[in-house]
Amino acid sequence: MDTQIFHALADPARLRIVEAMRTGEHAVNDIVERMDIHQSGVSRHLRILAEAGIVQMRPDGQRRLYSLRPEAFDRLEAWVQGYRRHWEARLDRFGAALETHKDKKP
Amino acid sequence: MDTQIFHALADPARLRIVEAMRTGEHAVNDIVERMDIHQSGVSRHLRILAEAGIVQMRPDGQRRLYSLRPEAFDRLEAWVQGYRRHWEARLDRFGAALETHKDKKP
């Protein structure tokens, strides 16, 4: 796993952009209006998100429509699930190992 | 969703530490031996990972045993799945909307 996707999502402004794009395609100016940073900053953030594979761009006249790339989220989900599967396997083999992951019961 | 967990995983050294801890608890020096950074750096990285809720610490004599916290991965997985569910809902409603997420077929 590369850190690039985490780095891209680690900036508050970029995460806000990603959350805003849940609803579909957005032009750059649409995003600028929802944020409190300059248009140049939004463009730079979008470039970083694109380089990380999180967004894609489609030209539409003089505008550029950005949208999320599900593949990026698939990769992230697969990575996270690798850890879950690991723990589940351990729990299957050692019931008592629950103590490893839960707070002690009073 | 807060950026803290992404920020914690965005550093290559910290991600290596997390990956190394897949196999269970590790003392600080165990991790230092596997990395090419100084012990002070490892301690700092572990603090950041702990503050992000990714690792927990358990004293064992003069050593501190660190391990991963599955809850952090659960939260991350839930966040990612929020996006997947969103797209799946859209795909259910609009079959043609496949174009939104896949490269155009030749």
Add this chain to the structure above:
DNA sequence: CATGTATATGCGTATAGATGTATATATTGG
């Protein structure tokens, strides 16, 4: 072609973050 609109980028600056060194704080054993 000229003008307006939308987006990207070079530049300077300010701030955050990663690192090593040295030192402080536990904890153990004698």
Add this chain to the structure above:
DNA sequence: CCAATATATACATCTATACGCATATACATG
């Protein structure tokens, strides 16, 4: 209590990066 071991932290430094401003580029329209 003293020495050794394990870990954390203060400090200085170096690098990365986020930001706004100004400007460049691309497209549309008259």
